[in-house]
Amino acid sequence: xxxxxxxxxxxxxxxxxxxxxxxxxxxxxxxxxxxxxxxxxxxxxxxxxxxxxxxxxxxxxxxxxxxxxxxxxxxxxxxxxxxxxxxxxxxxxxxxxxxxxxxxxxxxxxxxxxxxxxxxxxxxxxxxxxxxxxxxxxxxxxxxxxxxxxxxxxxxxxxxxxxxxxxxxxxxxxxxxxxxxxxxxxxxxxxxxxxxxxxxxxxxxxxxxxxxxxxxxxxxxxxxxxxxxxxxxxxxxxxxxxxxxxxxxxxxxxxxxxxxxxxxxxxxxxxxxxxxxxxxxxxxxxxxxxxxxxxxxxxxxxxxxxxxxxxxxxxxxxxxxxxxxxxxxxxxxxxxxxxxxxxxxxxxxxxxxxxxxxxxxxxxxxxxxxxxxxxxxxxxxxxxxxxxxxxxxxxxxxxxxxxxxxxxxxxxxxxxxxxxxxxxxxxxxxxxxxxxxxxxxxxxxxxxxxxxxxxxxxxxxxxxxxxxxxxxxxxxxxxxxxxxxxxxxxxxxxxxxxx
Amino acid sequence: xxxxxxxxxxxxxxxxxxxxxxxxxxxxxxxxxxxxxxxxxxxxxxxxxxxxxxxxxxxxxxxxxxxxxxxxxxxxxxxxxxxxxxxxxxxxxxxxxxxxxxxxxxxxxxxxxxxxxxxxxxxxxxxxxxxxxxxxxxxxxxxxxxxxxxxxxxxxxxxxxxxxxxxxxxxxxxxxxxxxxxxxxxxxxxxxxxxxxxxxxxxxxxxxxxxxxxxxxxxxxxxxxxxxxxxxxxxxxxxxxxxxxxxxxxxxxxxxxxxxxxxxxxxxxxxxxxxxxxxxxxxxxxxxxxxxxxxxxxxxxxxxxxxxxxxxxxxxxxxxxxxxxxxxxxxxxxxxxxxxxxxxxxxxxxxxxxxxxxxxxxxxxxxxxxxxxxxxxxxxxxxxxxxxxxxxxxxxxxxxxxxxxxxxxxxxxxxxxxxxxxxxxxxxxxxxxxxxxxxxxxxxxxxxxxxxxxxxxxxxxxxxxxxxxxxxxxxxxxxxxxxxxxxxxxxxx
Numbered sequence: 008x009x010x011x012x013x014x015x016x017x018x019x020x021x022x023x024x025x026x027x028x029x030x031x032x033x034x035x036x037x038x039x040x041x042x043x044x045x046x047x048x049x050x051x052x053x054x055x056x057x058x059x060x061x062x063x064x065x066x067x068x069x070x071x072x073x074x075x076x077x078x079x080x081x082x083x084x085x086x087x088x089x090x091x092x093x094x095x096x097x098x099x100x101x102x103x104x105x106x107x108x109x110x111x112x113x114x115x116x117x118x119x120x121x122x123x124x125x126x127x128x129x130x131x132x133x134x135x136x137x138x139x140x141x142x143x144x145x146x147x148x149x150x151x152x153x154x155x156x157x158x159x160x161x162x163x164x165x166x167x168x169x170x171x172x173x174x175x176x177x178x179x180x181x182x183x184x185x186x187x188x189x190x191x192x193x194x195x196x197x198x199x200x201x202x203x204x205x206x207x208x209x210x211x212x213x214x215x216x217x218x219x220x221x222x223x224x225x226x227x228x229x230x231x232x233x234x235x236x237x238x239x240x241x242x243x244x245x246x247x248x249x250x251x252x253x254x255x256x257x258x259x260x261x262x263x264x265x266x267x268x269x270x271x272x273x274x275x276x277x278x279x280x281x282x283x284x285x286x287x288x289x290x291x292x293x294x295x296x297x298x299x300x301x302x303x304x305x306x307x308x309x310x311x312x313x314x315x316x317x318x319x320x321x322x323x324x325x326x327x328x329x330x331x332x333x334x335x336x337x338x339x340x341x342x343x344x345x346x347x348x349x350x351x352x353x354x355x356x357x358x359x360x361x362x363x364x365x366x367x368x369x370x371x372x373x374x375x376x377x378x379x380x381x382x383x384x385x386x387x388x389x390x391x392x393x394x395x396x397x398x399x400x401x402x403x404x405x406x407x408x409x410x411x412x413x414x415x416x417x418x419x420x421x422x423x424x425x426x427x428x429x430x431x432x433x434x435x436x437x438x439x440x441x442x443x444x445x446x447x448x449x450x451x452x453x454x455x456x457x458x459x460x461x462x463x464x465x466x467x468x469x470x471x472x473x474x475x476x477x478x479x480x481x482x483x484x485x486x487x488x489x490x491x492x493x494x495x496x497x498x499x500x501x502x503x504x505x506x
Numbered sequence: 507x508x509x510x511x512x513x514x515x516x517x518x519x520x521x522x523x524x525x526x527x528x529x530x531x532x533x534x535x536x537x538x539x540x541x542x543x544x545x546x547x548x549x550x551x552x553x554x555x556x557x558x559x560x561x562x563x564x565x566x567x568x569x570x571x572x573x574x575x576x577x578x579x580x581x582x583x584x585x586x587x588x589x590x591x592x593x594x595x596x597x598x599x600x601x602x603x604x605x606x607x608x609x610x611x612x613x614x615x616x617x618x619x620x621x622x623x624x625x626x627x628x629x630x631x632x633x634x635x636x637x638x639x640x641x642x643x644x645x646x647x648x649x650x651x652x653x654x655x656x657x658x659x660x661x662x663x664x665x666x667x668x669x670x671x672x673x674x675x676x677x678x679x680x681x682x683x684x685x686x687x688x689x690x691x692x693x694x695x696x697x698x699x700x701x702x703x704x705x706x707x708x709x710x711x712x713x714x715x716x717x718x719x720x721x722x723x724x725x726x727x728x729x730x731x732x733x734x735x736x737x738x739x740x741x742x743x744x745x746x747x748x749x750x751x752x753x754x755x756x757x758x759x760x761x762x763x764x765x766x767x768x769x770x771x772x773x774x775x776x777x778x779x780x781x782x783x784x785x786x787x788x789x790x791x792x793x794x795x796x797x798x799x800x801x802x803x804x805x806x807x808x809x810x811x812x813x814x815x816x817x818x819x820x821x822x823x824x825x826x827x828x829x830x831x832x833x834x835x836x837x838x839x840x841x842x843x844x845x846x847x848x849x850x851x852x853x854x855x856x857x858x859x860x861x862x863x864x865x866x867x868x869x870x871x872x873x874x875x876x877x878x879x880x881x882x883x884x885x886x887x888x889x890x891x892x893x894x895x896x897x898x899x900x901x902x903x904x905x906x907x908x909x910x911x912x913x914x915x916x917x918x919x920x921x922x923x924x925x926x927x928x929x930x931x932x933x934x935x936x937x938x939x940x941x942x943x944x945x946x947x948x949x950x951x952x953x954x955x956x957x958x959x960x961x962x963x964x965x966x967x968x969x970x971x972x973x974x975x976x977x978x979x980x981x982x983x984x985x986x987x988x989x990x991x992x993x994x995x996x997x998x999x
Contacts, residue, residue, distance in 0.1 A: 030879065075902055075975050076836070114944075115876060144896035144972075151890060154938070161873070161944030169939065177931050180895070181924045188905065188920075192912040 108467025203276015742857020
């Protein structure tokens with residue numbers, strides 16, 4: 008029992024304990040609750056940063072105890088887990104600030120922020136989980152803690168969305184459980200390890216391993232919104248904007264994508280996966296998802312729904328990256344895990360700002376909003392250009408490496424998918440930008456809630472939006488610096504291939 | 507030495523307090539109730555500690571040796587169940603202490619019945635011969651029926667009568683089987699019978715009769731009909747005790763009969779039939795819970811479904827590999843514990859909700875997540891365990907059962923278990939769905955905070971089992987007749 012044992016626990020505890028305290032606080036203690044939330048978020052970033060530096064110096068942090076006969080509960084900081092933990096802890100801070108502003112006059116804030124913290128605790132658990140069993144524990148915890156957030160408004164539509172959400176995710180969880188149980192009965196409980204753990208399984212069992220791979224990816228694919236398992240995501244859009252940000256950028260969808268990354272790299276191992284021949288079908292599923300999501304996004308008239316389908320499409324870049332055999336593809340997939348999060352959170356913050364300030368929900372109502380809300384619109388523009396993949400944004404870096412990875416692994420058709428998807432992204436984002444900046448204001452805003460004063464909207468909403476937009480540019484421009492997501496992803500990618 | 511006093515104490519304390527609570531009036535009765543609860547808790551915990559440190563032990567009452575005297579055996583399994591009983595009973599009693607303020611008339615009869623129930627349960631866990639098990643079952647049945655009838659409304663009396671008939675018929679079947687066995691072997695002590703028993707026809711018929719009786723008492727499908735009105739209509743602490751403990755005791759006897767005594771006499775197909783009955787219970791119980799309009803009936807039907815999992819023990823543990831049987835035992839015990847805590851918590855939490863809303867209709871609970879967050883939270887944690895979602899005892903149980911099924915290559919039970927837990931999610935989430943509805947809300951009566959604390963305690967234990975499952979699992983291995991450890995139950999004196 009030392010620092011190494013307690014660090015991962017402490018990271019989880021910062022949000023678990025916060026959640027417990029918030030549940031117990033009376034509803035009216037808004038300031039105290041907000042302060043607590045922010046302190047916890049900052050402390051968590053500090054702890055994660057400490058662990059990241061530790062991992063860089065080959066220090067290990069591991070919490071381990073026996074849960075059941077033959078099964079350990081393992082939380083461990085490795086390079087891969089720090090990638091996800093770093094992303095979630097930083098974005099959590101911004102989402103918390105945003106949520107405090109967004110829910111300023113809403114009821115049931117105690118319940119909301121309690122589950123909000125639980126949700127992040129589960130995400131941290133997913134990031135730090137050291138084996139599939141521990142991963143599953145937090146994966147299911149995430150499902151349960153996001154349900155109250157999805158149905159938070161208590162309207163008929165949101166309750167229906169909650170039901171759909173549960174139907175998808177619980178069935179996904181059950182499939183995942185069967186896959187994990189099967190794998191456990193074959194090889195026992197194996198910790199995640201760089202370059203994978205299943206290479207030595209005798210070849211007559213490879214057929215079963217392929218079936219298990221399919222079960223695992225199906226179970227995880229529900230949360231990662233792989234087509235045709237994506238149906239819950241657009242429906243869950245009825246939730247408040249910070250929840251959408253959480254679902255799309257910080258926690259749920261990411262958890263699914265991260266799980267797929269874990270399975271491919273740290274359970275099966277990328278080389279062994281290639282040998283089993285499961286990577287090409289995975290790439291095909293990802294490609295279909297990318298294109299399908301983009302086509303659907305084109306057809307949406309609501310801003311949030313368009314963004315939702317855009318998530319369906321963009322998250323599969325991560326899956327695509329992990330299905331490309333070769334370090335460049337790996338880098339592209341991993342770095343997109345971070346980049347997509349930062350860009351998408353920006354876009355959802357903007358959508359929330361438009362809705363809260365001016366009551367805008369439809370794309371056609373956005374005409375001329377650039378003049379009324381310049382900072383939000385600039386942030387939106389940056390996020391949208393990032394999604395399309397224009398330099399110097401973060402999205403460009405992802406696409407560049409994915410493209411190189413596709414060529415590297417000899418899958419030229421993937422390059423076609425990437426180009427087509429970028430064109431589609433442009434097709435559904437550029438008209439929005441055109442409306443924002445070049446169309447005149449035609450009529451009154453649908454429902455103007457916040458008048459323009461010193462700032463165009465509530466500063467609690469504006470600050471996180473601008474901050475993440477700056478990040479979107481920053482991670483693109485400073486991609487070569489040693490602390491950038493790209494450098495970290497490259498560090499991981501090198502370790503995942505056999506020497 | 508200590509066990510010599512502790513084992514009988516677990517029977518004597520409840521009996522003494524049962525009589526005391528009949529003799530004294532209200533303020534004293536409450537004081538005695540608290541004192542008795544404390545004593546009982548101390549005795550059970552010390553016995554667990556002694557067994558944990560010193561190993562299995564037995565005590566011959568009055569120093570008469572078997573087969574003349576009564577042998578009480580405390581091994582790891584027994585102690586695990588005694589501890590479960592002590593925990594749940596103590597917490598339910600605390601809950602009842604505050605809950606029954608709203609029911610002064612029922613309070614008078616609750617305590618004596620509660621103590622008799624506890625004595626019967628402890629007797630069943632400790633007994634090591636088939637006749638004492640019968641005595642325990644009868645006492646338990648009568649106490650339980652009395653508790654169901656407490657409110658003395660037409661509805662509760664009808665439920666109690668139904669329960670009584672089922673319980674009596676079940677006991678009768680069991681007694682018939684016991685008589686047949688006594689005729690063949692001349693002893694009813696488990697330790698002796700397990701050495702003597704052969705697989706002849708008389709033995710098989712005897713065991714099948716006992717099985718039938720015990721299935722009725724455990725409310726296994728298709729003999730479940732008495733359970734929902736009895737558990738769903740009773741007072742909250744009564745429902746909790748009945749669902750968490752009482753139905754488990756007859757299952758415990760059933761498991762011991764087949765896995766401890768009758769391993770050689772298993773008729774072909776019996777394990778599969780029992781497994782099939784369990785599957786039907788899981789599916790039908792879930793369906794009825796899903797369509798129930800009263801919240802307590804929802805929880806009661808959920809008990810019917812959850813009891814189905816217990817029956818999966820037989821196909822998983824009989825005539826399979828040792829590893830599979832061992833995992834099945836562990837999984838079943840874990841399920842028994844987790845369901846005990848979770849269902850106890852759930853009935854207590856739901857009792858608070860009903861008390862506050864003055865209505866048992868699910869639709870009347872709209873929007874209570876604002877007003878009674880703690881009770882709902884306890885319900886939620888209990889639901890996590892019942893759905894078998896991690897981290898919880900229910901999940902650990904599910905995992906162990908699935909591993910057992912994988913080891914014995916019986917895929918079908920994996921599907922049953924997975925589908926069953928999805929179905930339980932479907933009906934348990936109905937309550938959340940309603941509780942989040944915004945809009946016009948009922949006036950709620952204030953409730954005592956201890957009601958929430960007790961329910962939450964049980965629920966947290968159900969969750970904690972997911973992290974500390976090793977403790978009961980290693981405890982139950984001490985000197986038990988597990989497939990892997992061929993120790994006979996209890997030493998011969």
